[in-house]
Amino acid sequence: DAKTTQPNSMESNEEEPVHLPCNHSTISGTDYIHWYRQLPSQGPEYVIHGLTSNVNNRMASLAIAEDRKSSTLILHRATLRDAAVYYCIRRIGNQGGKLIFGQGTELSVKP
Amino acid sequence: ETGVTQSPTHLIKTRGQQVTLRCSSQSGHNTVSWYQQALGQGPQFIFQYYREEENGRGNFPPRFSGLQFPNYSSELNVNALELDDSALYLCASSFRGPMNTEAFFGQGTRLTVV
Numbered sequence: 052d053a054k055t056t057q058p059n060s061m062e063s064n065e066e067e068p069v070h071l072p073c074n075h076s077t078i079s080g081t082d083y084i085h086w087y088r089q090l091p092s093q094g095p096e097y098v099i100h101g102l103t104s105n106v107n108n109r110m111a112s113l114a115i116a117e118d119r120k121s122s123t124l125i126l127h128r129a130t131l132r133d134a135a136v137y138y139c140i141r142r143i144g145n146q147g148g149k150l151i152f153g154q155g156t157e158l159s160v161k162p
Numbered sequence: 163e164t165g166v167t168q169s170p171t172h173l174i175k176t177r178g179q180q181v182t183l184r185c186s187s188q189s190g191h192n193t194v195s196w197y198q199q200a201l202g203q204g205p206q207f208i209f210q211y212y213r214e215e216e217n218g219r220g221n222f223p224p225r226f227s228g229l230q231f232p233n234y235s236s237e238l239n240v241n242a243l244e245l246d247d248s249a250l251y252l253c254a255s256s257f258r259g260p261m262n263t264e265a266f267f268g269q270g271t272r273l274t275v276v
Contacts, residue, residue, distance in 0.1 A: 054204075085264070087267075092269075093269060093270075094166075094252050094254075094267030094268050094269050094270050095205065095252070095254075095267045096267070097264035097265065097266070100264065138204055148193065148195070148210070148256055148258060148265065149195070149207050149210060149218050149220075150195070150197075150205075150207060150254075150265065151207065152197075152204035152205045152206070152207075153204055154203070154204055155204050
C-alpha cells in the first residue's frame with residue numbers, strides 16, 4: 052500500500068495559521084484521507100477526515116484537491132499545544148478501515 | 163482520554179521469548195486494530211479484528227497473532243521475539259459501520275527486546 056508524502060518538519064509562530072501539505076497521488080477512489088496527530092509518549096489522536104469535499108471541525112480544516120492527489124490540513128491559529136507530529140493517512144475504504152501512515156510532519160510552534 | 167486502555171505500559175523481554183499485549187476497546191466499538199511504531203517512524207498496520215475474526219493483515223510474519231474476545235477486548239501475541247520487534251505497540255478501536263468514523267488509540271505498550 053502506497054504511503055502519503057509529507058515534509059519532515061515545519062515551524063510556525065503562535066497565533067498564526069499553519070498549512071500542512073500532503074501528497075497522495077496513488078489514492079484510490081474509495082480511500083478516505085485522515086489526519087491524526089501524536090504527542091510524545093501518547094497514541095495518535097484523530098484530527099479530521101474527508102473524501103472529496105473540504106471539511107471543517109472545531110480542531111482544523113481539511114482542503115482536498117479536486118483530483119484528490121493532495122490535501123492540506125489547516126490549523127487556523129496555532130497554539131503551543133498544537134506542537135506534535137501530524138500524520139496524513141490513507142484509510143483503505145474497502146478493507147474495514149486499515150490506516151496507512153506516512154512518516155508525518157513534526158510541527159513546532161514558537162511563542 | 164480515549165477510553166482505550168493498553169497493558170502493560172512498558173515491557174522488557176529477551177530475544178526468543180513470547181509476549182502478550184492487551185487492549186480494552188472503547189465502549190460500543192466492534193473493531194480493533196494493532197499497529198507497530200518503531201522509533202522515529204509512523205505506525206505500521208499489523209492486523210485488524212472484527213467480530214472476533216482477523217479482517218486484514220499487514221506485512222508481518224505469522225509469529226504475530228491476535229485474538230478478539232466477545233467483549234471486543236483484544237490481545238496481540240508475538241512469538242520468538244527478535245531485537246527488531248522493539249517498538250511501541252498501539253491498539254486502536256473503532257466502530258465499523260456505514261459511516262467512515264475515526265479510530266481511537268490507546269497510549270501504547272513500549273516493548274524492548276534485549
